[in-house]
Amino acid sequence: MAQTASDSTIDALLKEGRTFPPSPEFTAQANVRDDSLWREADADPEAFWARQAEKYLSFSRPWDTILEWNLPFARWFVGGTLNASYQCLDRHVDAGHGDKVAYLWEGEPGDTRSITYAELLEQVCRFANALRGLGVKRGDRVGIYMGMVPELPVAMLACARIGAAHSVVFGGFSADAVADRMNDSGSVCLITQDEAWRRGTTVPLKRNVDEALTKTETITQVVVVRRTGNDVPMTEGRDHWYHDLVSAQEPTCEPEAMDSEDLLFTLYTSGTTAKPKGIKHTTAGYLLQTMYTHDLVFDIHPDTVFWCAADIGWVTGHSYIVYGPLGNGVTSVMYEGTPDFPDKDRWWATIEKYGVTVLYCAPTAIRTFMKWGREYPDKHDLSSLRMLGTVGEPINPEAWIWYREMIGGGRIPVVDTWWQTETGGIMIAPLPGVTTLKPGSATRPLPGIGASVVDEQGNDVPLGGGGYVVLTRPWPGMLRGIWGDDERYKETYWKKYGDRYFAGDGARIDDEGYFWFMGRVDDVMNVSGHRISTTEVESALVDHPKVAEAAVTAKADPQTGQAVAAFVTLRSGYEESTELAVELREHVGKLIGAIAKPKWITFTPELPKTRSGKIMRRLLRDISENRNLGDTTTLADANVVKELQTRAAAEADKEQ
Numbered sequence: 001m002a003q004t005a006s007d008s009t010i011d012a013l014l015k016e017g018r019t020f021p022p023s024p025e026f027t028a029q030a031n032v033r034d035d036s037l038w039r040e041a042d043a044d045p046e047a048f049w050a051r052q053a054e055k056y057l058s059f060s061r062p063w064d065t066i067l068e069w070n071l072p073f074a075r076w077f078v079g080g081t082l083n084a085s086y087q088c089l090d091r092h093v094d095a096g097h098g099d100k101v102a103y104l105w106e107g108e109p110g111d112t113r114s115i116t117y118a119e120l121l122e123q124v125c126r127f128a129n130a131l132r133g134l135g136v137k138r139g140d141r142v143g144i145y146m147g148m149v150p151e152l153p154v155a156m157l158a159c160a161r162i163g164a165a166h167s168v169v170f171g172g173f174s175a176d177a178v179a180d181r182m183n184d185s186g187s188v189c190l191i192t193q194d195e196a197w198r199r200g201t202t203v204p205l206k207r208n209v210d211e212a213l214t215k216t217e218t219i220t221q222v223v224v225v226r227r228t229g230n231d232v233p234m235t236e237g238r239d240h241w242y243h244d245l246v247s248a249q250e251p252t253c254e255p256e257a258m259d260s261e262d263l264l265f266t267l268y269t270s271g272t273t274a275k276p277k278g279i280k281h282t283t284a285g286y287l288l289q290t291m292y293t294h295d296l297v298f299d300i301h302p303d304t305v306f307w308c309a310a311d312i313g314w315v316t317g318h319s320y321i322v323y324g325p326l327g328n329g330v331t332s333v334m335y336e337g338t339p340d341f342p343d344k345d346r347w348w349a350t351i352e353k354y355g356v357t358v359l360y361c362a363p364t365a366i367r368t369f370m371k372w373g374r375e376y377p378d379k380h381d382l383s384s385l386r387m388l389g390t391v392g393e394p395i396n397p398e399a400w401i402w403y404r405e406m407i408g409g410g411r412i413p414v415v416d417t418w419w420q421t422e423t424g425g426i427m428i429a430p431l432p433g434v435t436t437l438k439p440g441s442a443t444r445p446l447p448g449i450g451a452s453v454v455d456e457q458g459n460d461v462p463l464g465g466g467g468y469v470v471l472t473r474p475w476p477g478m479l480r481g482i483w484g485d486d487e488r489y490k491e492t493y494w495k496k497y498g499d500r501y502f503a504g505d506g507a508r509i510d511d512e513g514y515f516w517f518m519g520r521v522d523d524v525m526n527v528s529g530h531r532i533s534t535t536e537v538e539s540a541l542v543d544h545p546k547v548a549e550a551a552v553t554a555k556a557d558p559q560t561g562q563a564v565a566a567f568v569t570l571r572s573g574y575e576e577s578t579e580l581a582v583e584l585r586e587h588v589g590k591l592i593g594a595i596a597k598p599k600w601i602t603f604t605p606e607l608p609k610t611r612s613g614k615i616m617r618r619l620l621r622d623i624s625e626n627r628n629l630g631d632t633t634t635l636a637d638a639n640v641v642k643e644l645q646t647r648a649a650a651e652a653d654k655e656q
């Protein structure tokens with residue numbers, strides 16, 4: 001298996017070996033206090049999930065069959081009907097909780113909005129009616145390209161209410177990325193905003209949409225939320241101001257009765273090829289997975305103030321800002337901007353201001369806060385916090401301990417949660433009232449989830465060993481496939497082991513069965529907790545007229561976990577230069593988004609290739625991480641490598 005950035009972390013941890021059992025006080029008040037759920041689930045997983053569905057979901061027609069497992073295609077709660085927006089809103093309002101706050105929204109410039117469940121329901125109904133008025137129908141796909149404003153969850157739930165599937169594109173992606181996703185999903189309508197606030201400046205979302213729409217054919221309607229208020233061009237007949245549309249609508253809207261297995265959304269994620277995959281999630285199973293995990297892993301109570309500091313443009317935001325918390329009727333904080341605006345204590349000020357009880361964020365953020373120093377959290381009273389969570393990449397024990405000490409005051413649980421866009425919700429994580437924590441480990445599969453670590457042949461590795469992570473049985477929130485590409489679904493996740501889901505992650509499993517994740521084993525990088533495909537960045541580089549060939553690899557980075565390192569060969573006649581490196585970075589930013597820009601670009605007259613002409617990526621990774629190169633006997637030309645090592649080292653020196 002490929003060596004990964006976190007190998008050294010794991011060694012460090014094994015030496016340390018600290019454990020943190022739950023405190024008796026925490027356990028006494030926890031939703032789960034013993035291991036009976038695991039035993040119940042193992043005894044009969046399907047019956048277990050059926051009981052959870054009864055507990056969490058409101059069906060308008062009950063389901064007939066718990067699970068139809070037609071490997072690798074699952075259908076859960078077959079025959080049932082329900083509506084995700086009803087599940088997230090009406091249910092709570094009908095139960096008398098209409099005045100409970102759904103979102104405590106904090107705008108980056110400092111403006112705030114507090115939105116109750118009743119208000120959110122009315123907004124969703126009005127916008128659902130407006131979408132219907134624009135001709136959006138049940139079964140259609142709708143694109144959403146927005147910043148973190150309350151109208152984003154409103155738009156998602158309005159789609160769900162009328163039975164249209166949403167396809168949210170992260171607001172940091174470029175016009176081209178938007179166009180690709182709209183074309184692939186065949187979206188008929190795109191919801192956006194004039195501009196987004198980010199670190200005190202504006203992101204031109206509507207202008208990007210205008211550019212994207214020159215490359216799309218299916219979108220006939222655009223809805224624009226006014227956020228910054230700056231002037232943006234509007235195309236007569238196609239573009240509509242959100243606020244004009246909704247004010248003219250009725251405040252109620254009958255929810256569509258959707259089948260359990262009707263598509264709720266697609267969300268695009270990087271795979272090993274250049275083309276992002278539209279991951280499909282359906283209604284009942286996904287809602288159950290997000291609500292169940294949110295409730296248990298974060299130990300939700302009626303007075304919880306939950307803050308998932310992800311962006312809704314990624315799956316973490318879908319599941320733990322929108323569907324999980326709203327499904328559970330919880331109050332969430334939603335923050336629009338960056339952690340350093342106007343100063344580096346913005347998160348801690350926000351926690352103090354709203355009395356946040358649970359914070360869920362990415363290790364990359366924690367490492368950034370470590371770098372900024374403890375004086376920022378120290379300025380604020382964080383005593384409202386009851387627990388902390390992390391997601392998106394392996395967390396190194398140092399960061400885990402810092403998070404627990406500096407943010408959690410050394411007194412509360414930290415849950416490391418492993419999951420993927422494909423799994424819909426958390427899969428491997430502690431239950432904080434029960435599980436003894438080990439810094440750097442996501443601990444064990446949740447009740448109902450089957451996971452193990454296997455070798456190349458698919459045999460379980462013995463405790464203490466390392467290998468590939470597989471999921472051993474279907475789960476309600478599992479992806480239902482890749483939009484428009486069943487073959488790729490089978491190939492990517494099921495071909496390797498046949499009857500078990502291949503997650504693409506490496507892990508070790510310790511002598512107590514705890515999982516220690518070690519990063520991706522395929523050509524997917526993890527930058528700041530976001531998946532980026534090496535192939536996609538390579539394609540973007542080669543798209544530049546001066547580039548002949550490019551190979552991209554992940555390089556361990558103290559802050560972002562991994563950073564993109566690119567090796568570029570120019571077409572003849574072009575000169576290597578710092579300016580050109582800048583130009584190439586910008587080019588990648590334009591084609592994919594800033595997140596994919598290579599941090600390191602090494603120009604090279606040649607890439608290391610095997611005799612059969614395959615680029616040796618493993619070697620490039622070793623070169624960029626300055627490691628011994630192991631076996632290079634298959635190289636066509638060994639001199640290429642020496643030259644590259646020198647160049648890459650020079651490049652790395654420049655940075656310091």
Ligand code: WTA
Pocket residue numbers: 269314315316390391392393394395416417418419420421422442503504505517518519520526529530531
């Ligand atoms: C990685 C994000 C280690 C992993 C929810 C996975 C993690 C990919 C963890 C999915 C964790 C996520 N420990 N690695 N706690 N959480 N990952 O689809 O490589 O954006 O396959 O979903 O992130 O990223 P995705």
